[in-house]
Amino acid sequence: xxxxxxxxxxxxxxxxxxxxxxxxxxxxxxxxxxxxxxxxxxxxxxxxxxxxxxxxxxxxxxxxxxxxxxxxxxxxxxxxxxxxxxxxxxxxxxxxxxxxxxxxxxxxxxxxxxxxxxxxxxxxxxxxxxxxxxxxxxxxxxxxxxxxxxxxxxxxxxxxxxxxxxxxxxxxxxxxxxxxxxxxxxxxxxxxxxxxxxxxxxxxxxxxxxxxxxxxxxxxxxxxxxxxxxxxxxxxxxxxxxxxxxxxxxxxxxxxxxxxxxxxxxxxxxxxxxxxxxxxxxxxxxxxxxxxxxxxxxxxxxxxxxxxxxxxxxxxxxxxxxxxxxxxxxxxxxxxxxxxxxxxxxxxxxxxxx
Amino acid sequence: xxxxxxxxxxxxxxxxxxxxxxxxxxxxxxxxxxxxxxxxxxxxxxxxxxxxxxxxxxxxxxxxxxxxxxxxxxxxxxxxxxxxxxxxxxxxxxxxxxxxxxxxxxxxxxxxxxxxxxxxxxxxxxxxxxxxxxxxxxxxxxxxxxxxxxxxxxxxxxxxxxxxxxxxxxxxxxxxxxxxxxxxxxxxxxxxxxxxxxxxxxxxxxxxxxxxxxx
Amino acid sequence: xxxxxxxxxxxxxxxxxxxxxxxxxxxxxxxxxxxxxxxxxxxxxxxxxxxxxxxxxxxxxxxxxxxxxxxxxxxxxxxxxxxxxxxxxxxxxxxxxxxxxxxxxxxxxxxxxxxxxxxxxxxxxxxxxxxxxxxxxxxxxxxxxxxxxxxxxxxxxxxxxxxxxxxxxxxxxxxxxxxxxxxxxxxxxxxxxxxxxxxxxxxxxxxxxxxxxxxxxxxxxxxxx
Numbered sequence: 001x002x003x004x005x006x007x008x009x010x011x012x013x014x015x016x017x018x019x020x021x022x023x024x025x026x027x028x029x030x031x032x033x034x035x036x037x038x039x040x041x042x043x044x045x046x047x048x049x050x051x052x053x054x055x056x057x058x059x060x061x062x063x064x065x066x067x068x069x070x071x072x073x074x075x076x077x078x079x080x081x082x083x084x085x086x087x088x089x090x091x092x093x094x095x096x097x098x099x100x101x102x103x104x105x106x107x108x109x110x111x112x113x114x115x116x117x118x119x120x121x122x123x124x125x126x127x128x129x130x131x132x133x134x135x136x137x138x139x140x141x142x143x144x145x146x147x148x149x150x151x152x153x154x155x156x157x158x159x160x161x162x163x164x165x166x167x168x169x170x171x172x173x174x175x176x177x178x179x180x181x182x183x184x185x186x187x188x189x190x191x192x193x194x195x196x197x198x199x200x201x202x203x204x205x206x207x208x209x210x211x212x213x214x215x216x217x218x219x220x221x222x223x224x225x226x227x228x229x230x231x232x233x234x235x236x237x238x239x240x241x242x243x244x245x246x247x248x249x250x251x252x253x254x255x256x257x258x259x260x261x262x263x264x265x266x267x268x269x270x271x272x273x274x275x276x277x278x279x280x281x282x283x284x285x286x287x288x289x290x291x292x293x294x295x296x297x298x299x300x301x302x303x304x305x306x307x308x309x310x311x312x313x314x315x316x317x318x319x320x321x322x323x324x325x326x327x328x329x330x331x332x333x334x335x336x337x338x339x340x341x342x343x344x345x346x347x348x349x350x351x352x353x354x
Numbered sequence: 355x356x357x358x359x360x361x362x363x364x365x366x367x368x369x370x371x372x373x374x375x376x377x378x379x380x381x382x383x384x385x386x387x388x389x390x391x392x393x394x395x396x397x398x399x400x401x402x403x404x405x406x407x408x409x410x411x412x413x414x415x416x417x418x419x420x421x422x423x424x425x426x427x428x429x430x431x432x433x434x435x436x437x438x439x440x441x442x443x444x445x446x447x448x449x450x451x452x453x454x455x456x457x458x459x460x461x462x463x464x465x466x467x468x469x470x471x472x473x474x475x476x477x478x479x480x481x482x483x484x485x486x487x488x489x490x491x492x493x494x495x496x497x498x499x500x501x502x503x504x505x506x507x508x509x510x511x512x513x514x515x516x517x518x519x520x521x522x523x524x525x526x527x528x529x530x531x532x533x534x535x536x537x538x539x540x541x542x543x544x545x546x547x548x549x550x551x552x553x554x555x556x557x558x559x560x561x562x563x564x565x566x567x568x569x
Numbered sequence: 570x571x572x573x574x575x576x577x578x579x580x581x582x583x584x585x586x587x588x589x590x591x592x593x594x595x596x597x598x599x600x601x602x603x604x605x606x607x608x609x610x611x612x613x614x615x616x617x618x619x620x621x622x623x624x625x626x627x628x629x630x631x632x633x634x635x636x637x638x639x640x641x642x643x644x645x646x647x648x649x650x651x652x653x654x655x656x657x658x659x660x661x662x663x664x665x666x667x668x669x670x671x672x673x674x675x676x677x678x679x680x681x682x683x684x685x686x687x688x689x690x691x692x693x694x695x696x697x698x699x700x701x702x703x704x705x706x707x708x709x710x711x712x713x714x715x716x717x718x719x720x721x722x723x724x725x726x727x728x729x730x731x732x733x734x735x736x737x738x739x740x741x742x743x744x745x746x747x748x749x750x751x752x753x754x755x756x757x758x759x760x761x762x763x764x765x766x767x768x769x770x771x772x773x774x775x776x777x778x779x780x781x782x783x784x785x786x787x788x789x790x791x792x793x794x
Contacts, residue, residue, distance in 0.1 A: 132531065135534065136529040136530055136531040139699055142750070162527075163525075165522060165527065166527055167526065167527035168527070418590075418594070422594075423586055425582055430590060430591060433594050433595060437597075438601075444605050445609060450616075455692075530696065
């Protein structure tokens with residue numbers, strides 16, 4: 001009867017690592033900066049303007065929706081910064097700025113604010129924004145420009161500065177003028193799928209031919225590993241996505257030697273960016289260790305299926321969105337057994353198998 | 355209610371337009387709402403066709419309301435509604451083949467729009483002809499208004515035109531998603547959000563006024 | 570109110586009364602429908618005729634007279650004549666799977682050059698902005714200025730099947746240069762025309778001379794409004 005009152009009963013977590021949401025988000029945003037820098041170096045002014053547009057657009061949208069819902073500003077939690085950067089990195093470099101702004105508002109509005117803000121969003125906001133503009137402007141989002149062209153820091157790609165609501169000019173003549181050798185405007189995956197051409201692996205690793213601003217496999221790996229070591233992302237997610245993608249690609253190649261191999265599948269079409277930075281979104285991914293593996297394998301499998309059989313060349317975006325949507329279900333399936341409740345569970349599973 | 359009410363009941367008319375709007379409040383007839391609102395003219399045609407069926411079936415059901423035995427009333431209503439849907443089908447074909455092709459199967463599907471059977475069962479079978487007609491007209495115009503709300507937004511963004519008239523010139527970049535099915539859901543959600551917000555604000559203002567009066 | 574005598578209705582409604590009601594309403598319905606059908610029938614037929622005619626004459630600009638010819642059960646083509654009664658083109662239907670759904674089209678076979686000249690889409694659900702370039706892309710439409718459709722020696726099939734090739738790979742007159750970025754839809758156009766022409770032309774060719782003769786009842790002079 002002496003000091004019973006001192007025992008405090010609380011739910012987990014009991015030991016806190018000290019890292020809170022703001023700190024994690026800030027670190028993730030920091031880890032995205034090298035990618036953004038590399039993208040700007042390769043694609044020049046257009047990429048810089050686009051990244052800036054999506055970033056500011058997301059911050060603006062976040063503030064606007066805060067205000068509409070009568071909430072205090074949530075700009076300080078850095079999540080809108082991450083969404084803006086990720087969104088920009090996943091778009092083609094010559095994407096018109098006004099469409100980037102539409103994407104940013106779709107990302108924050110449809111992807112996040114609608115569900116109640118950070119922590120409530122079932123889908124990755126950046127991907128929702130990208131999916132929206134993919135559906136709205138299918139032509140602009142599949143128009144790719146070459147990297148490292150001359151004068152990229154002084155002259156943006158003409159399509160970048162299209163007037164709001166107006167169609168960007170055809171960049172064909174502009175490309176012709178630059179006379180970029182061998183540039184066809186098709187992504188490596190599309191080249192393989194529709195033309196049967198392959199692309200040197202070094203190009204893929206550094207982000208060579210046509211692609212989104214942030215498609216540089218090697219750099220993503222480095223930045224992602226940094227976050228994994230800081231325990232700011234669950235390493236099981238990217239590892240299981242990459243392993244399953246590689247496995248399915250290898251299987252596909254057994255049946256059809258002309259299908260792209262595991263290395264190409266891993267290094268192309270934003271798979272790396274998606275696996276390390278988008279699928280690992282803490283809100284949209286499952287929580288249990290087994291669930292995380294199932295989630296990763298599901299994303300890898302869907303990506304492979306879309307790339308091999310779908311009408312689109314790429315498929316990571318839809319695969320991750322599907323994985324996000326399935327995450328709550330996966331969590332429910334893979335609830336760890338409550339200590340001492342073994343019997344109830346086995347009888348339940350026995351009934352299921354009967 | 356007295357048998358001879360010289361006063362026309364406007365309430366039953368305006369309810370359908372706003373307070374009991376079939377789309378924005380009751381969320382009925384979602385299939386045509388989402389499917390044929392990819393342009394303003396389609397939305398208008400669909401709304402008017404539905405209004406015609408509502409009016410005609412409401413008239414007939416109300417006229418026959420004492421003659422129809424309860425046991426076969428649903429079958430009778432469906433028969434009446436189907437008749438007028440078929441008539442509308444022929445009429446639209448005669449007016450414009452292009453419009454008919456654009457609306458596709460959704461004209462025939464007016465017959466399964468639960469709003470129409472709902473009106474017949476819940477209102478026309480229990481009220482006098484004039485009232486039933488007013489109610490049907492209110493509901494029909496409310497439905498048309500809602501379809502137009504969706505159709506206008508989707509056509510302006512998705513095709514850069516309104517009722518087929520080009521608004522922004524040839525350089526306009528259409529938002530393809532808006533004329534595709536997802537656009538229907540997104541725009542409907544947007545309108546629902548807006549109207550719900552307005553309604554809430556009005557309710558809050560009402561409460562405040564009452565509170566002030568009580569004080 | 571209407572519920573004045575609900576009890577009497579609910580308890581005992583003779584079956585005959587139900588039958589009479591349903592039958593009466595059904596008769597009224599039938600009468601109304603037939604009435605409207607009769608009234609609108611000529612207008613609808615006129616509309617349909619105009620719609621087809623518009624498309625046929627758009628494909629064969631020189632023509633002003635149209636005749637329907639049934640080559641085989643279920644396979645009809647429209648022969649288009651100019652004012653002097655000369656056969657200018659034969660318009661047939663085709664369909665093939667596109668990106669989203671079947672692409673239905675009409676194409677014009679010109680007997681004078683033994684080639685396909687022009688096509689028009691009846692119905693498609695291709696992605697706006699990408700797939701529908703097949704109607705606007707000038708380079709793609711240029712394929713149909715002259716598209717070789719000669720039959721082989723036996724007259725059983727096309728000498729060279731019409732195929733869509735990748736953008737920039739066109740070498741022969743029977744090949745269609747695809748639009749880059751809309752390859753699937755371009756292929757659907759080629760396949761639709763090829764499938765239809767392979768079936769239609771062998772049936773059409775033997776009857777061409779007969780078709781060239783405009784039927785006596787359809788003198789050009791009578792066709793003028």
